[in-house]
Amino acid sequence: MRCYQIKPRDWFCGVGFALKSVLVIIGLALGQALGQAQPVKVGEVSDEFEITNRETGEPLKLSDYDGHVVVLDFFAWWCGPCRTSSPDVEKNVAQFFHDRDGNEHGVPVTVIGINIEESNPDRTDQFVKDSGMNLVADDLSEVAYKLYNERSAIPLFVILNGVAGNSDYDQWEVIYKKTGYEGAAKFRSIINKVKSGFPAPEIVKPLEDLSVELGGTAIFEVEAKDETELAYQWQFEGRDLIGATGPKLMLFNIQAQSQGTYSVVITNEHNMKTTDSAKLIGSNVAPSIIDQTEKLTVESGKDAELSLETIGAKPMTYQWFFNDEAVDGAKASTLFLEDVTMEMSGNYHVEITNEYGSVTSEVTRLTVVNTLQEALDNGDYAFDSGPEDTWVLDNQIHTDGEDSARSPAIEDNESTWVEMEVEGPGTVFFSWRTTNDDGQEFDCFLDDKAVVRFKKGYSWEQPRWLTGSVRLDEGEHVIRWEYSKQRTFGRNLYAWLDNVRFLTEEEIKQEALMALGLEEDVPFEFGGDGSWMVDRNEALDEEGGLTISEITQGGEGWIEATLSGPGYLDFHHKTLGFASWARPLQLHLDGELQEGSESVFNTEELGWNRIVLEIPEGKHKVRWAVSNEFGNIEGIMLDWVEYTTVESSEPEIELQPKSQETTAPGWALFEVEAWGFPFPTYQWYLNDEPIDGATGRVLTMGSLWADDEGVIKVVVSNELGEVESDEVDLTVLETLDEDLADAIDFEDGKVISKNFDDEIQPWKRHTSKSTDGEDSARAYSTSRDWFSEQVFAVRIEGPGYITFKWRLETGRMPDELEEFVLACTLDEEFFSSEENNMLAMHTDAKSSSQAKWIDNWAAIPEGMHTVYFTFMKDSEQMGRAYVDQLVFEPAKEGKPESVTVSASKTKISLGEKFEVGVAKAVGFPIPTFQWKLDGKLIQDATNRVYRVERAWDVDAGKYTVVATNKHGTMESEPLAIEVEDAGAKLADGLDVEGMLFATGGARKWTRSVVNGAEDSDAIRVTATSEFQESWVMTQVEGPGVVEFQWKIRSPDELEDVLIFTIDGEEIGLLEGKSDWDWERFVVPEGRHTLEWTFIRTSWDSGSHMGYLDALEFYVPEDSAPEFTEQPVGVDLEGLGSAEFDVQLDGWPFPDLQWYHNGKPLEGETGGTLFFESVWPEDVGEIWVVAKNKHGEVKSEVVELSLNIEIDDDLADALDADELTFLGTPEFEWAIQNEETSDGEDALLMTGLPDWGGDLQYAELKTRVDGPGEMTFQAKIDGGNQIFRAFLGVGSVWDLSFVTVRDTSVDWKEYKIDIPEGRHTVTFLFLQGPKNDNGDSSLWLDAVNFTPSEKPNPETNLVLSELADGKLILKFEAVPGRTYQLQRSENLTEWELDRELKPEQAEATVEVPVAPGALGQFYRLKSD
16 A cells, blocks of 8 residues: 655555556656656666754755665655554664664664655654654655655655675665565565675875975875775865876975865775875965855854964964954964854954964854744843753744744753743743653743743643743743653654743733723733733734633632623633633622623634623623633633623614524524613514523524424513514424334334434344344444444324333443443433433343343323434444334323333342333323332332342342322232342352352452462452452341451552442451451441452552452350450650550440540540541540440540640741641741731741652641631742642642642632531641752741531421422531431331431432322431
8 A cells, every 4th residue: 555646745545546547657757758857766876865854953964874774764644554664664674783783794774764744743743753763854845755756655665775885786876666665574685785895995104294494395195005906196175186196295396375285085996985184384484374264153142163274384373353353362263252142243353473474364254143032032032042052943833833942852861941031020921832752841940940830731642832921020030941851752852932922910911901802991900820911823813812821720810800881791712722621711790600691602713602791780890710620721712802881772682593404303503692771581482482491592492303393583672672583494304214113113203313423324224133023223333333323313292101122232241341322312312311311221232142122111201202212332342232113102191000010131140230120101190100129118219210230139029110190009010030149159268158249340259279268268359450340249137247357469569459348338448468367347237238349459560369268247145345455545746646446345236435534525436536636635534435235344544645845936927826736846837027928927848858759748737626717828939849738637649628739829818618526727748859949838828717607406307399209308407417317107116218418508308209108207317
């Protein structure tokens, strides 16, 4: 396969395309007829060419590789065959000969990849990286390509002999040329034929410089040796001397003009040449200049060297002149100028003198340029770069359509920089870019402190330009952009910088108003995080738009305008960079978030949204706020902001609705824009009938069919009048699939197959598989279609019921990452449907021999509806879905009848997922459902389908469903479900009898012989890849005690985990490589699921296994409490945590209560008492009392002590006299007044140890009683550090509460909400790698805690609504407090329904309506 070029940049790929071949032949013949230069053929000698080294930007010539065999690989990024051939040539030709120091004859081999495509340089860089090319050149003008190209096709390979004196080939003879790749073996065979050349003559006695008086004789003599006869040719200043053909040259009567350079060319019989030269100088001659620099261009800030070559009697003296003024101290033959500036441009000459005379040189013109000023679009500031090679001008990659500054090539562990000096206050804005490869960093420094780091994208993304900014305080500052490499793998890695600007705050504000289109007198303010700037690259007009960048994670930046209403604010905005999962732009009016209050318009401007906001009467503040909650927002752009005031008037329509055409079952959107005051209201009409609920500015209609067509209009009104819009048409095109309707046996209905991708087959009629022996509808997705979605839709008028059959097939059992879904949804397609729109879903794909037809039933509400059938596959294996016998039965008023239930299978394996569903239920209104098992109500089982995630023996039995509507109830016939046990071997391995076990996940647990295990066997599971999870489970009836042993085999001491849960709640945890560990836990009353899960979290190679053994569940004999392990006292030196543990026997298992200094600790009733932070008021005596019905026992009394000195000055510096602060003793918080938020004093933490992998950080803690709100001010200076403020126990790496990483932040207020109860607030600061950038610093100030009123604990439970067979209950709650919801049927016997722990003050809970119950009563309790 080859890629052909018919005209410049017009390429196609194919295999032998006849017409294009004809065109190539015609073009070739025409070229010959016109006498154009023809390509070099095999056996001919190639001309020299010069192209550009892609990495360095320097010229690359063929002659640079004299003595090599040279392989030319012409490629382009879009060439499919090149993606195979280029990597193979690099690996099996270039690297092959490199590892062997050349070919079989020792001749070096060089492969040059030559890119001929100018467009999309980023794609070319990716191609080069993927191919592993070492040496790449750009031939964008096709200088080299035209030398060899005959077929206008690539890949094109040329092999040339660069060895001179070779007996088989001339130097630079083409020895191979081919379009298309014939393989590395072919290339090696050709290359190994090239022999090394014959050696050149060897000079034994070289020439020496001579000094001779005028009129004297000079004799030059050379001695050389060779195996052949030698020929000599003498030259003077490069010109042959006639007759001078011997090893000796004699010159008589030397004159001044005889001075100069004499050389001799020695040639052997193989035409190999050697040259030697020397100078002849007159010993009594005035100075003469034989060579000098005529002009020199030097980059500002670099060094310049002006030199010349002279002859004449020694000694000589020199004096250099600049613009005819003598240069002090410039008295050498070379003038060295250090760190040249623009002012040093001009004319230089030198006067040379000896005892026989003097001479004045010609003028040398020195031009000092600042390429960086041009590249960075800023002539107002001087830029310097270093440390050695300067940054170069790049006119291919840039942001402004002209050029940018690109870093020079550097190696790993090297860096290069650009810097400027600037006087603040103000902001420096810039654009920067690098590739997304790992091992490189691009940072911006302010006065040697890293303040901004370039945020690379993912490695598979295209590199992109980002905007950056640095705010400057008053005074002189140095801004430095530094690019560095560390352990890079990619090639051709650079950094780019462009469009550097400095603006004062007033200049930014004026630019912003102009760019937005607001009047200059509009009150306008900036605030918060980040820097706002005008960007003209992505704006809607030449004036540019307003963008914000450099918002720290968790931060927010804003602009605010004060407007006088009433009026309409109209603006456009878009999100920059890649898509974000958080909404970055929020619009506020007088501090209130306008979510849903603004009008969002479609716009013809791609990627932009248009917003119109109504501004009421009076002065109002409009704020555009941009947040960066997850650290991935690059900013937003605002443009075309227009504010128009309005007078009292009836509505006027500014934008009429437009006719819409869609294809069934499609959707349509109509919008209207109307202005007036009071602000208008809306009512939409279809065929002059009002549309229910259509009272907004926008009308959206979905699932449209041809019978939904009609005339649309809207009436816009206010108290002063109304106006009717133009009438527009809604047109729905319908292409019914009658074959598909017939295939699913759907009579008198509409069926349409939707096709999203022409390469994926739609649903089609299929005759080989059906339920009725005739046909069915089939969706087929091949193994090539790794993701597919196939949909057909049916039009139905309810109320009524549908029944249908379907089946789902695949080639093999899907793994945990593959997904096969067959879904039936109402009025919304599968991917956009809500749970209540799901009519049926099938996800259990099986092989063709195992798959079965499944019966389905679903209710269709009143009105016209669209039922969607969707087959979705996310897998690289094939999949097939079938639907058959779709029947719709209209509903008749009356109680439920013909109620039946079904299941896909009735024999279920232990631990397997299963479901039972309503197969049919006739009656109207559509009934609600309640499931029963063996005649007993199943809690919360009120949906059409009842699902069990992991079946157990207690789930076996007879299932019925009770259908209820206002006319009565009906209970179905029972459906028997059997649950089969397959876990006997697991029980044997665990040494337990009478218990059932199930296993699943990525791999199953199995019984195995294990050394060191009890009875020499256990159960185990092996994880073969990262993040695999495998579980084993059982169920028990509590109360009781479970004991077991477990261990982990892992190459990692810390990774891989075993987790033990009871009813999904983690109870035990084992981490990293371990020996057998014994555990014991109490299981409460009732039926509970015990589960052990092994998760491989390590990337290390080796064995990763989880083991479980010696399991025992039992009910101990009744006994009084007895401590088997007493608590141990804790003595803390400084800030820290404390933990007290006890172990005890006794049954029923004793209730525990911990005491502190004689008082019970509320809620501390477990086997462990933990103080996350010990404070002075926590010291004292600790004990625990254990009690059951057989007795009570008190533990030993132990001491909790704390040796720490309270420093009240810390609270004073933080303006929080009512709080107490404790700092870590290792690092001291300094009180200073140089940097504060309030002009008084603040705390400073700096000078922490450099990051070395060990976690050493400073902490400051305080304690408060919630609920309430804590605010504080913080400032961070540095490039690599982590600052956190959080509640309770936290990690350095967490992101909750307040977290700021690796960025400098000026003084900013932060807030933490404190829930009810006593809490410790921790301020944590960690120093990251300093990288020679000095210490990072944190300042804290103005800490304030404001308590909030606690809600009344006497909470009323209110019935909010009854919907879909559920009661919605509401109550006012204390956030964080635990409540018990209890239920009863007779107001005397109460049982716990569930525990609730609301996070908000207004709490809701849903409870099912129990059909047949005499009554349902609920109450709420709390401590």
